[in-house]
Amino acid sequence: MHQDSLTSGEKSRITRIRKRLLSWFDRCGRNFPWRRHEAGEYEKICVEVLLQRTRAETVAKCYNEFFRRYPDWDCLAAAPISELEMVLRPLGLWRRRARSISALAKYAHENGGTFPQQDKELADVPAVGQYVSNAIQLFQHDRAKPLVDVNMARFLERYLRSRRLADIRYDPWLQEACHWLVDCERPIATNWAALDHSALICTARSPRCSECELSARCNFALRQK
DSSP states (O other): OOOSSOOHHHHHHHHHHHHHHHHHHHHHOOOOGGGSTTOOHHHHHHHHHHHTTSOHHHHHHHHHHHHHHOOSHHHHHHSOHHHHHHHHGGGSOHHHHHHHHHHHHHHHHHTTTOOOSSHHHHTTSTTOOHHHHHHHHHHTSOOOOOOOOHHHHHHHHHHSOOOSSSSTTTOHHHHHHHHHHHOSSOHHHHHHHHHHHHHHTSOSSSOOGGGOTTGGGOHHHHHHO
């Protein structure tokens, strides 16, 4: 029977692998402008909206120009939708993305740049779903929240076991596993580490298990031998 909750053994395995994952990230993690020390919470939250269904390398190419045009929430809130669509066109899905980031900016403008701290209140903020809610809590409120996407899901499912529900937002086991992964002293780095490892090593197609430092305990890698 598929268990909907994380077992104690799985918690221990995630805790052990987190240390090795962070060690790998410190040596091999990618360098993006929003990860630099000078990038603030505004840039980090906006980028998470831009990154949805878009490659990080594509967002990096537009990063400097976007934040030169819109250096804060107030400037972004004042931008016409038609202008945002033009600026965001290189990222794809520009109409939907422009509406989402504009709605988020208008809320921030009206509330002094501060978002609610809890899931329930954030659910009432325009353009905020589970992913952006977690990003806001992670970057603005310093809460250990996971940026749960298909990459983090793939990493944990290969390492442990497959989820039961198709939608990653609602699978209780996967959500608990992702929260457990980032529940540490370095939640932001852990999120980025899982993303980078999925992009560089644990890829969707042709994963590089032979080069993976985590493969000795990974169920997926062990099955490939």
